[in-house]
Structure formats: structure tokens, C-alpha cells
Amino acid sequence: MAGPAMIEIQHLAKSFRRGDSTVEALRNFNLNIAKREIIAIIGPSGCGKSTLLNMIAGLYTPSKGRIVYKGSAVADVNTDVGYMTQKDNLLPWRNVRDNIAFPLELAGIDKAEREARADAVIKQVDLDGFETRFPTELSGGMRKRACLARMMLYGAETALLDEPFAALDAQLKLAMHDLLLRLAADNEQTVVFVTHDLMEAVTLADRVIVCTRRPAMIALEQAIPLPRPRDVLNVRFTSEFKELYDTLWERLRAEYQEERV
């Protein structure tokens, strides 16, 4: 997908100090992401994918290199992105509705409107009936959906998602995939998501980035030229899908094998 670069990741590196040793999470990472592009980042677990999202969100500062977001380097918390972290960060003292409406509350939108809007997305993520429940009363998958609903309602121009659908059953996963694609298209969002699920990556993304094991570097970039809008259920049965999937799978398997050695 052509377009002006929304996010430019330039020579990015990140190391963490743990006691006396340093852990290198990311090394010389270069990637340009266009506006409205959907990027899937895939790679061995613990390879630094989450670190990358944290840096795009401005929560971590790079050790080397930089991230340019819409022309300016990310230096502080990037409030133009919505970030769905791997661990759900719902506020435990707020019920589902108040959690989902939280960003609207912060923006000063009045109670009646924000609750109406929250209830609309609650329906879309299939959480109706749970509006007044507290996060501790929900299953892991339900909490993830609440986080997703919150991020969608917030409608940030860029959505970062860290293994957003890992805890969902297959049926619900498909519904969420469909929802994500529709909302991203409606809100003209740029999406960067991390996943372990190759099927999910190929289904949703315009481009799949395969990372090496830590320190994460780009092992392979694969454009997914499947037409949009995509039918998340049926797209996987097309021969183009199968070809792309197999190519990526081969490369990914090589990465995983290296890890095991």
C-alpha cells in the first residue's frame, strides 16, 4: 500500500540492563509503515516484539536510532496511538462500561453520550450483559475484548495491539478479526499488531514482518496482496492465501529451529 509514511522506524535498537548483564531486545530495526497500512509482526516469543510496540507508543526510549511518527521523532508518550497491551490494563475498580468509556471520560465527553457509545461497542465485542461487571469477574478472553472495545471506541489514528486475540476461541477470534478490519477501515486507522498466529497475520495484514530471535531483526518482509475488504472466514481457503502462508511458514520454521539449537 503506497502512501505517506506514518511511522518510520530508523536503525532502532534497544537493550535492557538486568543486574550486571545487558539484554539486547532489538537491533538495527528499520521499517516504514504507511498510513492505513496493517502490519503484522511475528516471531519467536520473547524476541522483542512488545519492546518495539512500547517504543512506538513512546513508553520506552530507544537505546539507538529513533522512531519518527508523522514527521517528528517520538520523545514522550505518543498520544496519537491506541495501545492494547498483552496484559490487560483495565482499571480493576471500574466496571466494564466505565472502563471502556474511560478515554471518553478523560476527553470530557458527558456521561450520557459516553455510555451510549460504550454500550454500542460492547455489543460489537459481544460483551452485552456484562456492562456492570468488574474486570475480576471476567475471563481472560472477555477482558481482552473489553480492552479491544476501549481502544476501538477511543478511535486513535494508529492502533498497536500486542497479541490481541491470543486468549479467544476460534469462533470469537474470527468475529474479532472481522470487527478489527471493519473498524480499522471505517476509522482509517493504521494498525500494527504482534501475533504468534501465522493464520491471523496473513488474514489481517497488508504486510507481515517476521522477526529473528532476540535481538529482534527483520528476517523477512512479506507483502500480503490479498484484496480488501477481506472475508476473514473464506480468505484462508484461497490458493493465494495458501501460497503466502506456506512461504512464511517455511521462514518462520527456520527461525524456530535456530532457537531450539
Next chain:
Amino acid sequence: MTSLDDKLENLAIEAPKETSGVGMVLWQTALGIAILFVWQGVSGRLVDNFFISNPIDVGRRLAGWTLDGSIFMHLWATVFATTLGFTIGAVIGAVLGIWLGVSPFVSRLLNPYLNALNALPKVALAPLFVLWFGLGIESKVALAAVLVLFLVFLNTFAGVRQVDQDLIDGARLMRATRMQVITKVIVPSALSWLFAGLRVSVPYALIGAVLGEMIASNRGLGYLVQFSGAQFDTAGVFAVLIVIALLAMALNFVVDLVQNRMERWRIVSR
């Protein structure tokens, strides 16, 4: 009714059943009555009545004070000093705890001084408060407040430091202002710590008030216990101690009630 055999068999397979709520209350009442009987029996026989008085005299003293209404004046004075001192100390302690909790520079700046003040036995400040605030209720309020203040401050401060950074980051990404982060994330999150601080400091508010009254006063339970002691009135001392204990329990009950209301999500999670 189960036969003894059945009971024995049950014992063999499973742990003995816990006594039910009503049953336990009966046992507790029985223990209380037994203690009163032993106390009455020992008094004047094994131990001089002068030292331990006896339940009947203590009961008479309580009844007398209740009937002539004099106990209520003292009780009210102590309750007033305790609650006012508690409130002032809690508010200042909580505000200070939150403020220092979110201001790393100020907290590091003040750290040695706060440690010194905290290490100081606060009751030693009593004479100073008498000088500053006089013999009236103000000096008792001040002593109760300063005891509460440090406990609430330390707990709130710890609570604020303990707040999940992910929640703060999340709110900041959602464009929360610094003030919104404090009021909508940090304070609610630290609330259980704040309440733990309030909870433990209730008895200290009472200690502060009673102690203040003992040092210089003409009313309040502290005054009454001091006065009774000075009169060698052991029954009076015991009577006041019972009133103070009941007051302390009543205060704890109120704190529990408020806490349960404010923390539904925690109760729900159990």
C-alpha cells in the same frame, strides 16, 4: 440427630466441622461469663480488691455513671477529640502521601526529615501541644491528628508508589492529563492502602485523644481514668477501660462499614 458412631466415623474421614456462627457466639459468651465469675471469685480472696476490683463494683460504677449521665459528657469529649483528630490527621496524611508519592523530587528532599519525625515517639509532642493549644480540646485533637497523620501518610505513600505502571501508561496514552492520572488512576488504586492506613490508625486516634486528656484536661475518658486512678478507685479505672474498649470497637466497626461500601470490586473478586 446423628448417633455417636456416625460422628466418630465422620471424624475419621474428614476434618472436624467448624463450629457454626451461632454456636461460636454462645461459646464466646460463655467464656466472657466464666471470666467474670473467676474475676469475682478471685477478687478479695486471692488478690486484694484494691488491685483488681470486681465485676459487681465495676458494673455498679458503670450503671451509676450512666444513670446520672456523667459518663456521656466524658464519652462525648473523647469521641469528639478522636474523630476530629482522626479526620484532620487522615486528610493531611492522605494529601501528603499522594503529593509526595507523585513527586519524586520532593519526597527525596524531605525523606530524612520525615524519617526523623516518624521515628520520634509522637506522644512526646503532647507537652508542646498543650503549650500551643492550651488545656482545651484543641491539644487533644492535635495529638490524635499527629499520630494518625504519620500512619496514613506512610500507607498512602506506599500505596501510590505501588500503583501499576501499566495503568498509568495506559491512561497517559489515552491522553489523560497529569491531574486526571492522579485522580482517576493513582488515587483509586492507592485507596485500599489508604484504607489500611485509616484502619490501623483509628486506635491511635483514640490513644492520642485519651493520652491528651490524661495529661491535662478536665473532661474526657482519659481524664476520668486518670482521675479515678488518682482517687485509688480501681473499679472506676476498670469501668472507664471498658467504655474505651467499647468505643474502640465501635470505631473499627464504622471503618469496616465504610471500607466495604467503597471497595465493592475487591469484595467481588474474592
